[in-house]
Amino acid sequence: MAIRRTTALVSLFSLLLALAGAAGAQPVSFGLFGDTPYSHWERARLPELMSEMDSEDLAFVVHDGDIKSGGSVCSDEVLRDILGVFQASKTPLVYVPGDNEWTDCHRKSNGGYDPLERLAKLRELFFVGDAALGQRTLPLERQSRNPAFASYRENVRWEAGGALFVGLNLPGSENNYHGSTHNGGPVPEFVERSAANRAWLAQAFALARVKRLAGILIVIQANPGFEAFSADRTRPGYREFLMQLRAETQAFAGRVVLVHGDTHWHRIDQPLLNDTGKELVSNFTRVETFGYPFPGWIKATVDAADPQVFRFSPRPWRAPSPQN
Numbered sequence: 001m002a003i004r005r006t007t008a009l010v011s012l013f014s015l016l017l018a019l020a021g022a023a024g025a026q027p028v029s030f031g032l033f034g035d036t037p038y039s040h041w042e043r044a045r046l047p048e049l050m051s052e053m054d055s056e057d058l059a060f061v062v063h064d065g066d067i068k069s070g071g072s073v074c075s076d077e078v079l080r081d082i083l084g085v086f087q088a089s090k091t092p093l094v095y096v097p098g099d100n101e102w103t104d105c106h107r108k109s110n111g112g113y114d115p116l117e118r119l120a121k122l123r124e125l126f127f128v129g130d131a132a133l134g135q136r137t138l139p140l141e142r143q144s145r146n147p148a149f150a151s152y153r154e155n156v157r158w159e160a161g162g163a164l165f166v167g168l169n170l171p172g173s174e175n176n177y178h179g180s181t182h183n184g185g186p187v188p189e190f191v192e193r194s195a196a197n198r199a200w201l202a203q204a205f206a207l208a209r210v211k212r213l214a215g216i217l218i219v220i221q222a223n224p225g226f227e228a229f230s231a232d233r234t235r236p237g238y239r240e241f242l243m244q245l246r247a248e249t250q251a252f253a254g255r256v257v258l259v260h261g262d263t264h265w266h267r268i269d270q271p272l273l274n275d276t277g278k279e280l281v282s283n284f285t286r287v288e289t290f291g292y293p294f295p296g297w298i299k300a301t302v303d304a305a306d307p308q309v310f311r312f313s314p315r316p317w318r319a320p321s322p323q324n
Contacts, residue, residue: 025162027303034064034261035291054090060138061091064261065098065221074105074113092138098221099171106180127153149196162304163215166204168197170220172262175237205248214304215255223262226271249284255309257285264291
């Protein structure tokens with residue numbers, strides 16, 4: 001009986017520590033951007049946009065993919081150029097890969113690359129070590145620490161402000177479901193990466209529950225198609241992800257945010273319906289970042305003491321237009 005009582009007290013003490021940790025976390029501000037640079041003009045002014053974010057004293061910034069246009073070359077030179085800009089950031093920068101820099105690189109206009117070779121190059125260049133890019137350090141936990149998912153260095157997570165932040169390699173162009181042929185499917189790469197993504201997302205929600213975190217913010221590149229999902233017309237590349245996201249969100253007591261780019265239409269809304277298709281999943285919010293030809297970023301804040309947990313302030317970029 002004494003052993004049981006001691007075990008119960010230890011469990012209660014651990015729970016109280018977790019609750020106190022989340023409640024005592026200080027508010028943190030961070031930046032969100034993506035789908036840039038697409039043009040020579042955007043590339044020339046990308047350092048100015050990032051300098052604007054640097055001036056806000058943010059804890060970190062996240063780029064949600066597409067570091068080039070879908071019709072431009074996917075060369076090492078282009079990738080290294082953007083890597084240099086990201087590394088110059090005075091704010092820790094987390095990057096989630098988009099379709100333009102790997103799944104679409106088979107296109108003739110992109111140089112006719114093998115998409116899997118380009119993904120390997122992204123991992124080699126952008127996802128080295130266990131910290132974010134930029135001049136200040138932000139430690140990251142990578143899924144590649146698990147030998148079962150050793151390739152997936154781009155899948156990351158970190159904690160800030162009493163919430164968990166998660167990055168997943170889930171790009172546009174149907175999430176590479178069909179590969180470069182767009183015939184048949186799913187291709188082995190999609191199957192294997194989807195298994196890694198499922199495991200990483202499930203672990204994230206489990207961790208957030210154990211630690212009693214106030215919220216989870218997930219970053220992907222693709223617009224997974226919430227409207228189609230609600231109408232039972234989901235594209236196969238995103239169906240399993242959306243089903244898992246809905247189930248995990250409904251079973252989570254805190255707030256859940258999905259950040260994505262892809263369709264270049266900045267919006268903040270609540271598009272996720274429950275499995276009956278009639279009611280909103282009320283603790284879920286979608287944030288789509290700005291994208292070409294409308295540059296900008298979003299200043300966000302996470303505060304575990306705020307009932308909403310996450311707050312977002314759009315910052316359209318007011319740089320001189322190309323015509324000026």
